[in-house]
Amino acid sequence: MNIQRWIARRQAQWQELDILLQRSEQKGIKALTAKEIGTLASLYRSVAADLARANTNQIGQTIVQELQALTTRAYSQVYRGSRRQELREVLDFYRWKLPQVLRETWAYTTIAFALFMVGALIAWWFAWQDASFMSLVVPQSMIEKVRDRNQLWMGSIIGTEPFAASSIAINNLSVAFRMVGGGILAGLWTIYALFYNGILIGAVATLVGQNGLAYPFWAFVFPHGSLELPAIFIAGGAGLLIARGLLFPGRYRRRDALRIYGVQAAQLVMGIVPMLLIAGAIEGFFSPQEVIPSPIKYLAGTGLFILLILYILRRDRARGELQTSTGNL
Structure with missing residues (x-):
């Protein structure tokens, strides 16, 4: 694998993910549109795969550390939003759905x-x-x-x-x-x-x-x-x-x-x-x-x-x- 060519090809996505993460970290996940949230999740999976490949091919330690930091930040945003959504759904169930089911x-x-x-x-x-x-x-x-x-x-x-x-x-x-x-x-x-x-x-x-x-x-x-x-x-x-x-x-x-x-x-x-x-x-x-x-x-x-x-x-x-x-x- 040509390491320099691979980094050049993948770097644009890393930068795009970093930009989305900065907005999400500063203003919250709600600052992103639904399409951007989907893009963030997709880029997170892609960068996580890049990290695995970088570790396997023993690419420079600097790149590995940057990808590790990026995936850690992305994981926090993606799954924190997911947990919040799950909590919101649980609260909505007990607030509205359960009384409805009890009546039905x-x-x-x-x-x-x-x-x-x-x-x-x-x-x-x-x-x-x-x-x-x-x-x-x-x-x-x-x-x-x-x-x-x-x-x-x-x-x-x-x-x-x-x-x-x-x-x-x-x-x-x-x-x-x-x-x-x-x-x-x-x-x-x-x-x-x-x-x-x-x-x-x-x-x-x-x-x-x-x-x-x-x-x-x-x-x-x-x-x-x-x-x-x-x-x-x-x-x-x-x-x-x-x-x-x-x-x-x-x-x-x-x-x-x-x-x-x-x-x-x-x-x-x-x-x-x-x-x-x-x-x-x-x-x-x-x-x-x-x-x-x-x-x-x-x-x-x-x-x-x-x-x-x-x-x-x-x-x-x-x-x-x-x-x-x-x-x-």
Whole structure:
């Protein structure tokens, strides 16, 4: 390879990249047009190849160092812009797209909630009709603590808040992911999980109600349950979406239906993860604290639930105005 001829042929592109980088470094990547950003990325790949060739052919150290500096600067600009764009897309998803998906799939979330409530009501009915039913669902140690000592079990969290919060969040995420994944089994596991969890909550609620502990029990549940339970219903709805694509593809081919409904289910999963992490932190650090009055806990839970509803109803005004103006044309 004729080194001097190769340098002369490639130097114009190196200089062009340097000029673009200077503008980007001084004024930010937004100072470049879309075409210039594309050119910068293309030149970065080209110069990176030149650096590899220079190293392979043992071209002078000065040239190698200049190319290294150039590629390092280009890498920083190209991928910093990419990371910013990715961050912007994530923020836009949680600000606008997720509420839209939650509204679009509300029917599936409602069905999940109904399955849970059917289980809870059945447990409530049988627990009042047959005292032996309780022992089939609720651990005996919990029954004895509530019935015989008239105590709740949440005090065990005190003193282990960080560990408890992380354990609770991991457990809730595991339950939610199993509900979503259960959709691939024609939704049978999702339906079972929702129904069983409803039975469990219904039995526990009946147990504390029968022993005069309903008020402090729900004071404990309200703060984190205002996010945790809706997240579980949303996860159940996501599993039912997958089952819908598998069993009832409608006008789509089954493969296309699974892809369409699977994307929505994945978006719902992205939504419930932060909800369950926040709920876990609240259940570990806030809900069990006896120094916090019960009315404050009820108020906190109600406030969080109202904020969740307002978030789901949140709409992108700019897009809404664009759709309205388009519809009026």
